[in-house]
Amino acid sequence: MKKHFLVGIAVAAVVAMGAMPEAVAGNKATGAEIARGRYLVTIGGCNDCHTPGYPEQGGAVPESQWLTGVAVGYQGPWGTTYPANLRLVTSRLTEAQWVEHARKERLPPMPWFNLRAMTDADLKAMYAFIRSLGAPGKASPAYVAPGGKVDTPYFVFVPQVDQQHAAAR
Numbered sequence: 001m002k003k004h005f006l007v008g009i010a011v012a013a014v015v016a017m018g019a020m021p022e023a024v025a026g027n028k029a030t031g032a033e034i035a036r037g038r039y040l041v042t043i044g045g046c047n048d049c050h051t052p053g054y055p056e057q058g059g060a061v062p063e064s065q066w067l068t069g070v071a072v073g074y075q076g077p078w079g080t081t082y083p084a085n086l087r088l089v090t091s092r093l094t095e096a097q098w099v100e101h102a103r104k105e106r107l108p109p110m111p112w113f114n115l116r117a118m119t120d121a122d123l124k125a126m127y128a129f130i131r132s133l134g135a136p137g138k139a140s141p142a143y144v145a146p147g148g149k150v151d152t153p154y155f156v157f158v159p160q161v162d163q164q165h166a167a168a169r
Contacts, residue, residue: 028095029128037129040122041067044114049083067130069140073154074109080144080154081107088136090127098127107143109157 041047047054050067069085090098102123106112115123144150 029132033125033128034132035129036122037125037127037132038063040118040126041129044126045111046086046126049109050086064134066133068137071141071152073141073144073150073152074157075150075154076108076157077146078107079146079148080150081110082140082143082152083110085137085140086130087133088139090130091136093127095124095127099123102126 047059047061047066050069051061051065052068052070054061054066067086069088070083073080073082089101093101099120102115102118104112118126141152
């Protein structure tokens with residue numbers, strides 16, 4: 001009887017901790033680390049590309065929708081890239097793998113060089129925050145090589161010259 005009681009308490013504790021953001025991030029993250037990650041994601045502009053509707057709504061998107069990826073691509077000489085669902089990315093990586101992943105060179109317009117300049121502590125805080133957001137959701141569309149068929153909306157990310165105004169100069 002006593003053994004069943006203790007097992008019940010242990011199960012209840014695990015279930016209760018599962019509802020806490022700290023537990024989602026590997027049971028190591030503190031509230032302060034998650035708050036720091038939220039701050040870095042916000043000032044780093046991660047939501048601008050990785051959260052649907054964020055720039056169009058002036059940032060007024062519920063946090064429950066943050067960093068789920070966007071099905072609008074960025075097309076240029078490199079092909080067409082899509083902002084990844086960072087919840088899904090981090091759900092498949094350990095904290096150490098995330099730090100390594102975040103510092104890898106990426107295709108435009110991802111400012112990978114900014115992540116490369118961050119400290120390990122900054123990247124770990126971002127990981128903790130992203131993992132605290134909840135269910136990963138579905139993947140963003142896959143990369144399309146130059147000249148490939150793109151079935152989604154996309155921005156053309158190539159400088160343009162207005163010939164009429166250029167000729168008038």
